[in-house]
Amino acid sequence: MKFLGLLTVLITGFLLIQAERDFPDWGDVNSPASSYKLSQHYITQTFAETSVPNMVTAVLADYRGYDTMFETVVIFTAGIAIIGILRVFGSNIKPDHPEVVLTKKKPDLIVETTCRLLIPIIQLFALYVVAHGHHSPGGGFQGGVIFGASFILLALARDLQYAQQWVPENRILNLAGIGIFIYAGFGVASLLLGGNFLDYGVLTAIIPGDVKDAHSHSMLGVEIGVAFTVTAIMFSIYSSLSSNGHMKEGI
Amino acid sequence: MVAIEALADKFNYWVYIVIMMIGLYAMVSKNNLIKKLIGMSVFQTAIILFYVSIGYKDEATIPILYHDQVHGAHHAEEGDHSDEGAHHDETHAMEAIAKEATHHGNDHAVDADHAEVDEHEADHVIDAHVMHNESDHAFEAGHGGLDIDPNQFENPLVHVLMLTAIVVGVATLGVGLAITQKLYGEFGTIEEHEIIEQLRTGND
């Protein structure tokens, strides 16, 4: 197996080096990827067409919004998949091998207090990241991951059950689903208003402002949807993995 | 000397190949399942490094427009967020966002200086919907009222693609870890050869 692995690696590496000989230089502004109308259009026209200064957000949520919707679905799928694989409903099923027993300690005062102080700030920052994604780096994914991380921190500092009092399992899944429904809702709304799927331009009928504003505001809406899903699923994955699917104790 | 320059010109591209091969080797030949998954993550990040390297341009900046480039249209929001710091409930956040949205809309309406420009932009949007096919917008830089040199900004497209790839990577890692835990529950080990050994000797 080791030899086979090495062989695969060598062949692949050789091929990649072959390919690499023909690359444009690193940072070359005249390389096809940089000079083709596609990327140039995004750079020069994004603000004119969507009034969002952060091109990455605009391309993510508008031009390639279809991709991003499925990216959210990938996250959702992972959450459902992990529940499907690991989750043990009820308590009658015993694994063949004894579980790893984790020594359970009392929550440490320093850790607990620090977390109590930190978690609101983290959550606040997460909201800022989501809301300010139009103007600075950030957006639904980053904000969602940070928000989810705050719950993970809570579960780490106390234990999983404590965290689950705040975010019970079924509510978490509902939140994840609602996130995707928000995203797809913008698409379906534009379908119903006579445009193509995710064509935010036609949403001027229900969103105040002109076409650009409709684009900009819809992007904010879908980012919030993404943030919901990512927050929920990140915590859901963590709680499944850390409790071996029993949703108790945690690590 | 020429060789070194050639190496330096494409140094990123060399490094990504090396990292990718490390990851691939781990995926194919490691025995430990978690090691395989770490190898998988390394492998995927190497590809992301490759994509990000495509988007890099010498002397270009991050793909976010400056404030003076957008005619100061968005100054108002900067102040807002610090004020909204007190709320950290989700409903409040929604309100805050809605507030920002109204601000955003007002800015365009109120800002008389740029009303003309805005109108022009709006027209352009409608144009753009119809005419993307025929016209090559690359040569119309500045037509939308903004004077932007495309070489000044990095390629945003690859960044978008790689955001997706990172998310896919973490999703795959999560599923892989879940399967690992299930295997551990059933076999009591996370070494692949021990699992195969158990399957061979067992009467399953």
Place this chain on the structure above:
Amino acid sequence: MIILIFLILTAFISLRVKDLLSAAMIFGVYSLLMCLLWAGMGAVDVAFTEAAVGAGVSAVFLISTILRTSRRSSD
């Protein structure tokens, strides 16, 4: 350039080391270096995501699995 060399080193070490918990931590370091590199290359959004996802959440997932299973690795 230095980051790139460290990247290769951390990737290599995290796959070499026999203690899985250290492997996971070194993988976190690797992700953080990767994130710095991307930030240096101007891909701020990607770097941000990688910092949150790669160095943060992925490492937590790995560690929680390692604590739930076994810490030793044969290779």
Place this chain on the structure above:
Amino acid sequence: MTEQAPILILLFPFLTAIFVALLGAKVPAASWPLTIASLGASICATLTTLIQVLENGTIRYYVGGWAPPFGIELRIDGLNALVAVTVATVAFLGAIYSKDRVESETENKGPQYYALYLLLAAGLLGIVITGDAFNLYVLLEIAALTSYALLAMGNKRATLAAFKYLIMGTIGASFYLLGVGYLYIKTGSLNMVDIQEQLIANGLQDSSTVQVAFIMITVGLWVKMAFFPLHAWLPNSYAFGPTTSSSIMAPLVTKVMIYVMVRMVLTVFGPVYAFEVLDWGNIVVWLAVIAILAGSIGALAQKDLRKMLTFLIIAEVGYMVGGVWLVDETGMTGAIYHIISDAFMTLCVFLFAGIVFAKTGARDIYAVDGLFKKMPITMIGFIVGAFSLIGIPPTAGFFSKWYLIQGGINSGNWEYVIALLISSLVNAVLFFRIIEIAYFGKKPAEGHIHHHGDDHTKISEAPITQLIPLLGTAAIILLIGIFNKDLVAVIQDFLEPFNLVAGIR
């Protein structure tokens, strides 16, 4: 709303999947009807699209209203539309079958199963209709993640196989992603049609980057479709996963990957580049020959019914890969035809294997012992599928193989023709053995192989939710066979602009 049909194909299963996942905790019983309804609606949308394509030619649907290459486009031509109808129908029939089996095979995770099932169907449909190379990657990962989970829900062998599949699948998908990256660095575009235009416009025929991109994409897809040397993940995962999961994955996942390969060859790289500039057709056909023979020999060696069928899938993948690389219009027609007919034949035999497993609880081929008397209707359904895999007229398998062989003869690839005939012979041996056991109730002489004679007395006909999909599939196999002229006309209309006849070496 007919002009919106392309997106609706996807939206029905995808939104219902989320709904099922949410509702599942409270009303698990609603999962199955919702699944069936959404897949039924999806079939209607695919049929609408197919009719539109046949009437007006290629449909280009701009998602988000952005024209390509700036936005993502759904591009549906004759090939897509046919494959989309196939995928939706197979998913629909598989879902009907799932009803009685899910609870027992997946440890009471019905709602999660259906949600993942629908997401898999949505992912595969999305792969089929998209016109954007990167979007395809995202959907590929959705399909892959759901497949890992659907398999890992099974017993412990299946879990290990799912892990292997995860590693191999990620390698495959990453290679694909890398290939797309190489194309992007040379062309600057991600839209499939636009990539080809740029490749020609920039004169990139000799670029080593594009060559490696081609290799990476092809090899990545070969890993995903289990082409012979890269097939290690397939047999165990399909043989030991839940029968409900393998009844959708075995027919669809590999076939959709073959569709992607055809799409890459024809639309992204263009036949001129793939077949003339890179003249590797002979090598690939030889690889396909090896794959066909290896699959057939592997199948002969198996005693486990489902594992035997998985090796037949590997052989069938060899047929289609070979057919594409014959560089002949008839061969290509045969390959595309075979995508469709093979999806239904595989579904048919896997459904049968699932029913047998459900009824007897045994995995090996002697489980069918004497089943002709006990469940004649089921056996009739199976025989249609088996005859189609062997290639007996008027089933679909006969006609697709006919075109493949014709293509092999036209292009002078005799080794391929011979391999195909040998493989058909092996299929005949395998299936007639099963039919014989089922009809005459012959027990193995050695007697040390499982005895389950006592349970056999209780076995009766399969329940209606399992019979309907089996017989439906059998009927569709016959229909595809009988209306082969119309189908071939559609495929040849699609292939006409590519001018493959001129490409003969």
